[in-house]
Amino acid sequence: MSNFNSVLKAEIARVARKEIKNAIDPVRKANANHRREIAELKRQVLTLQKEIRSLGKASRVTTPVAADSGTTTRFGAKGLKSLRARLGLSAADFGRLVGASAQSIYNWEAGKAVPRASQQAALASVRGLGKREAAKRLDALA
Incomplete structure (x- = not known):
């Protein structure tokens, strides 16, 4: 079984x-x-x-943008940061110099945003300035 x-x-x-x-x-x-x-x-x-x-x-x-004069300007966040450091300006002061807000300057430097063509033209005009000339322009704006 x-x-x-x-x-x-x-x-x-x-x-x-x-x-x-x-x-x-x-x-x-x-x-x-x-x-x-x-x-x-x-x-x-x-x-x-x-x-x-x-x-x-x-x-x-780099972002090439055509300026009013027919030439192209390049924008690089790293270059903007070094330009502002070379001029010894705060983001707010640099923004007043180029006609932008301090927050825009921070965003441009961080690579989160890219300036418009008109703003890039203003940045190109500031590139050749020294510390004294930048301070004079800021005083004239104030």
Whole structure:
């Protein structure tokens, strides 16, 4: 009798495994497909993020703008920051000198914004100034 019980138990286990396998196989295949799709989407996101970073860097480096005189002026955030430091002016004073707000100066230096063509023309006119001339112009404005 014990032999019959063990054979019956083994057969029930075998049939149960077969049924479970038939029920789980579609889920397993769907899971594998989803994982493949997720991996592909992650790769696409990474390539797009790299592309965005490279385009952002390229647009921040220099932006040529045509001035009224027909020549082009380049704008670089790093150059603006060094110009303001060379003149020894605060952002508010430098903004008054070029006709912009202090917040605009900070945004331009951080590369978060780019000045308009008219503002770039004003920045180009300030490039050749020294500390004394900049101070004289500020006094004249005040």
